[in-house]
Amino acid sequence: MDKGRLIVFSGPSGVGKDTILKKLIESDDTVKLSISATTRPKREYEEEGKDYYFLSEDEFLKKVSENKMLEYAKYCSNYYGTPIEPIERWTNEGVDVILEIEVEGGQKVISQQKGVLSIFVMPPSFAVLKRRLEERKTDSEDIVLGRLNRAKEEISTAYKYDYIVVNDDIDNCVDDIKAIIKADKLKYKNMKNFIDGVMAND
Amino acid sequence: MDKGRLIVFSGPSGVGKDTILKKLIESDDTVKLSISATTRPKREYEEEGKDYYFLSEDEFLKKVSENKMLEYAKYCSNYYGTPIEPIERWTNEGVDVILEIEVEGGQKVISQQKGVLSIFVMPPSFAVLKRRLEERKTDSEDIVLGRLNRAKEEISTAYKYDYIVVNDDIDNCVDDIKAIIKADKLKYKNMKNFIDGVMAND
Numbered sequence: 001m002d003k004g005r006l007i008v009f010s011g012p013s014g015v016g017k018d019t020i021l022k023k024l025i026e027s028d029d030t031v032k033l034s035i036s037a038t039t040r041p042k043r044e045y046e047e048e049g050k051d052y053y054f055l056s057e058d059e060f061l062k063k064v065s066e067n068k069m070l071e072y073a074k075y076c077s078n079y080y081g082t083p084i085e086p087i088e089r090w091t092n093e094g095v096d097v098i099l100e101i102e103v104e105g106g107q108k109v110i111s112q113q114k115g116v117l118s119i120f121v122m123p124p125s126f127a128v129l130k131r132r133l134e135e136r137k138t139d140s141e142d143i144v145l146g147r148l149n150r151a152k153e154e155i156s157t158a159y160k161y162d163y164i165v166v167n168d169d170i171d172n173c174v175d176d177i178k179a180i181i182k183a184d185k186l187k188y189k190n191m192k193n194f195i196d197g198v199m200a201n202d
Numbered sequence: 203m204d205k206g207r208l209i210v211f212s213g214p215s216g217v218g219k220d221t222i223l224k225k226l227i228e229s230d231d232t233v234k235l236s237i238s239a240t241t242r243p244k245r246e247y248e249e250e251g252k253d254y255y256f257l258s259e260d261e262f263l264k265k266v267s268e269n270k271m272l273e274y275a276k277y278c279s280n281y282y283g284t285p286i287e288p289i290e291r292w293t294n295e296g297v298d299v300i301l302e303i304e305v306e307g308g309q310k311v312i313s314q315q316k317g318v319l320s321i322f323v324m325p326p327s328f329a330v331l332k333r334r335l336e337e338r339k340t341d342s343e344d345i346v347l348g349r350l351n352r353a354k355e356e357i358s359t360a361y362k363y364d365y366i367v368v369n370d371d372i373d374n375c376v377d378d379i380k381a382i383i384k385a386d387k388l389k390y391k392n393m394k395n396f397i398d399g400v401m402a403n404d
Binding site for chain 2: 152161162163176179180182183184188191192195201
């Protein structure tokens with residue numbers, strides 16, 4: 001069986017990443033989402049190994065020192081990171097693993113890992129992104145403006161990604177991602193083993 | 203509107219290229235087939251500008267000298283070639299143009315033209331290819347063997363193509379080609395204009 005691939009998935013806050021990925025994994029069981037590890041306390045509604053892997057700071061830093069984290073960062077005195085082991089287990093089973101990650105972490109992974117497929121989600125326009133952020137209602141006007149400025153910074157790094165999808169229509173966007181994953185498997189380098197097999201049995 | 207792209211499409215005799223392309227253009231009106239020019243006499247059932255552009259040898263060679271042929275070759279004292287003008291007209295209209303071509307011509311086009319997308323069709327195995335060639339009945343055993351040897355030569359050049367599709371199931375194969383064309387449009391370099399447009403209207 002062919003190995004699955006690691007897919008780095010980024011895009012600005014409010015662009016709809018969670019909704020896109022939810023739809024994608026619901027409709028395609030050869031794709032799974034990477035689960036982050038964190039040292040922050042587990043909330044009541046959260047599930048170990050589903051929402052996060054919850055680790056003590058010692059456990060987390062041990063994994064870091066043993067190179068068992070693909071990337072990690074500290075926010076608000078808690079560590080967050082991407083454990084390598086589950087990704088390797090799934091990709092060895094032929095499953096594609098999507099890592100939803102902000103652009104800095106994403107770029108670390110893209111530059112350090114071989115054969116990563118990277119996808120950046122764009123809003124159709126800033127006007128749409130602003131409306132989506134405002135519709136959340138939970139955020140003040142200042143926070144919305146901050147997120148829009150942050151979105152500009154993030155979009156300015158989109159050139160580091162292999163593919164750009166636009167979340168205009170959610171179903172089209174999911175179809176685009178499926179096409180990207182399908183096409184990637186058909187690249188010559190990923191079909192070389194198949195060709196060699198045919199040639200060996202002439 | 204984004205320009206269409208030129209798609210070079212090759213694969214061994216008997217692999218089912220014509221059937222695949224017929225299904226593809228029937229189900230997708232943003233894709234057209236490139237029409238070759240030839241100096242061989244028009245057969246009764248053939249249509250000018252549909253099956254071929256039928257040219258005199260003088261007309262053909264004039265186009266060659268004026269660099270109006272993407273590639274050309276001579277078989278059995280007749281010239282065959284790919285006129286550039288219709289390809290440019292269609293790609294300027296945003297249509298993707300597929301050029302079905304043997305591997306030598308295909309490689310010329312791939313190496314000379316910028317931004318060509320290239321796809322090579324594989325049989326699932328030599329056994330299947332042999333059966334398909336034998337089923338034609340019109341060819342003698344010698345000709346079938348010759349075509350199989352030629353197939354090996356052609357497949358040995360598949361590494362020059364961007365993508366490999368397998369004609370195991372015709373519908374899957376057409377879906378694979380559609381995914382490749384869709385994904386290609388989502389590559390960063392092809393989405394750069396869109397991103398620039400969003401950033402310019404913040």
